[in-house]
Amino acid sequence: MIISGGFSGAAKYAVNQSLWLHERGHQVTTVCMPDTWPEKELIRRGIKPWSSSLSSWGPSEFRRMAKLIAEEKIDLVHTHNTRAHVFGAILRSWVRLPVVATAHHRHFHFHWPMNDLVIANSEATKRFHRRAHLLSARKLQLLYCPIDTETFDRVNQLEIDKTRARWDLTPDDLSIAIVGNVIVRKGHDILISAMPRILHRFPSTKLVVVGPKQTKFALHCQAMARKLGVDHALRWVGFETNMAQAMHAIDVCICSSREESFGLTAAEAHAAGKPVVASRVGGLTEIVGHETTGIVVSPKSAEQLADAVIRLLADTQLRHDLGQQGREHVQRLFRIDKHIDELESIYGNLLNHLPNG
Structure with missing residues (x-):
């Protein structure tokens, strides 16, 4: 899980998603920018995240992240917020793993078609990315944010x-x-x-x-x-x-x-x-x-x-x-259990049917 930025609804959801998956028994490694709300909140809730500048301007951070992925035996990368999306899209060519990006906003950006799957947080977001980035139905999935x-x-x-x-x-x-x-x-x-x-x-x-x-x-x-x-x-x-x-x-x-x-x-x-x-x-x-x-x-x-x-x-x-x-x-x-069931299904389908690379 890669999260960028400070406090926002998207960051709050991404932190919770990491914790919910962890509670389900999944091994979740969460990467955050240093000294940001997501990093502090994860530590407060008992999870030690990895810190990264999420810089896409040089190879050193991608090498470091590729090493982390190999050591932790990561199967899939899931990104939240623009800086993480860009980093994840480029990282995909380094690690040859499926990359999922959750679209929390309706913004034009080059990185969306570079993901294996884009999760839209509403039908409105899904329609936007279908039209704006010409994403196929296979690469778009609706998944509402849950409420505890x-x-x-x-x-x-x-x-x-x-x-x-x-x-x-x-x-x-x-x-x-x-x-x-x-x-x-x-x-x-x-x-x-x-x-x-x-x-x-x-x-x-x-x-x-x-x-x-x-x-x-x-x-x-x-x-x-x-x-x-x-x-x-x-x-x-x-x-x-x-x-x-x-x-x-x-x-x-x-x-x-x-x-x-x-x-x-x-x-x-x-x-x-x-x-x-x-x-x-x-x-x-x-x-x-x-x-x-x-x-x-x-x-x-x-x-x-x-x-x-x-x-x-x-x-x-x-x-x-x-x-x-x-x-x-x-x-x-918007139940949490329903959301995580659907997310696990999305991950499973992606890992079972999409070739890496």
């Missing part, structure tokens, strides 16, 4: 109350949340634009921003909130290590993305029995069912977003019903 639903089921009221108190929420506050990296693609500015309309109807509403506060776009969003006079209603809480507790502590989850290949946040909200207001983009529409598990709105429409949030905040029963249907949807499609 049991973790979400174990959250108790005391943990919820502590989380809300840490966020400076009162028992009477209505809370909506947007979760993830604070970048333009995630649409935090669209949600902030909707806040005056939401607060006019429900003045006690608080917007919890789970993500970094110091990115360039985060600072832009903070300035925007001050200009609109809604900064008093925002809670910038940084990253949350326990997403189950965080999701249980809110009333409605917002995914106002301009683009989203999958939408792990929406699936996690549903796992906690929370309704989701989501943009009609990418993989979000495969997770959030309009009027069944949440409300789907036009992307970049602050007015539609505000109206959807207001509707949910006004109707406790609707929030409950949509949230419970979302929970059932996630438990049906």
